[in-house]
Amino acid sequence: MQTRHVAVIGAPPDAVFAVAADVERWPSLHRAYRWCRVLERGSDRLVFEMAGLIRGWPARWTAIQERSPAARHLAFRHIKGITTGMRVNWSLLPHQDGTSVLLEHDLVISWPLVGETITNWIVGPVFIDWIARQTLMAVKQAAEHVEEGASCDVWW
Numbered sequence: 001m002q003t004r005h006v007a008v009i010g011a012p013p014d015a016v017f018a019v020a021a022d023v024e025r026w027p028s029l030h031r032a033y034r035w036c037r038v039l040e041r042g043s044d045r046l047v048f049e050m051a052g053l054i055r056g057w058p059a060r061w062t063a064i065q066e067r068s069p070a071a072r073h074l075a076f077r078h079i080k081g082i083t084t085g086m087r088v089n090w091s092l093l094p095h096q097d098g099t100s101v102l103l104e105h106d107l108v109i110s111w112p113l114v115g116e117t118i119t120n121w122i123v124g125p126v127f128i129d130w131i132a133r134q135t136l137m138a139v140k141q142a143a144e145h146v147e148e149g150a151s152c153d154v155w156w
Contacts, residue, residue, distance in 0.1 A: 001124030003105045007136050010098040011143040013072050019143045020090050020101075021067050021074055023048055029138040032131060044068065049080075054127045063088075082123070083107060099143075103136050 009016050019025075023046065027033040033052040040047035044067045051060040061081030067074055072092035078084055086107035093100045105128050109115040 001105070001107050001119045001128070003103075003124065003129050003132055005103040005132050005136050007101050007103075007140055008095050008097050008099070009101055009140045009143050011146065013092045013094055013099045014069075015146060016092055016099045016101060016139065016143045017069060017072050017074070019146070020092075020139050021065070021069075023050065023065060026050070026135070026138075027052075029142055030134050032134055047079075052131075054131050057127070059127075078107075082109065083128075085110060086128075101136065101139070103132055105132060 019029075024036050024038060027035055032054055033050060036048055036050045038046060038048050039062070046065040046067070047062070048065065049060070049062045051058070053059070059081070061078050061083050063076050063078045065074060065076050074088075074090035076086075076088035078086040078088075086105060088106075089102075089104045091102040091104075093102075105124075107119055107124065107128065109119045109123060111118065
């Protein structure tokens with residue numbers, strides 16, 4: 001299962017990167033994210049656990065985030081939870097109207113016999129596609145809100 005979402009955000013790439021990279025604030029970005037707990041923090045790497053209600057269904061996962069601010073790229077690898085093995089990439093490019101964001105997810109659940117079917121027909125289109133769209137829209141709203149000079153404390 002692969003998904004691709006693209007958005008143009010009316011804020012500079014560095015501002016968009018700052019909002020997208022700050023997973024600890026994601027619960028204030030969108031109500032689907034319930035909490036985030038950092039397990040390990042490095043200069044360009046974060047290991048975190050997150051939980052939420054994705055389309056009303058409880059979810060919990062652990063992921064590694066690798067940040068490349070100069071390249072304006074974020075890479076996530078899910079290491080625990082139903083989405084173990086999922087890779088997520090955020091690529092940001094300057095755009096005449098601010099920043100073009102490409103958000104990509106790649107996942108195949110490794111359950112014997114049914115993993116690929118469950119991934120392609122249920123987990124991908126019902127859950128991952130939905131939360132990816134919600135997250136990208138929330139990052140867009142937050143970055144544009146900050147760009148207008150508003151406080152970061154009001155995200156949604």
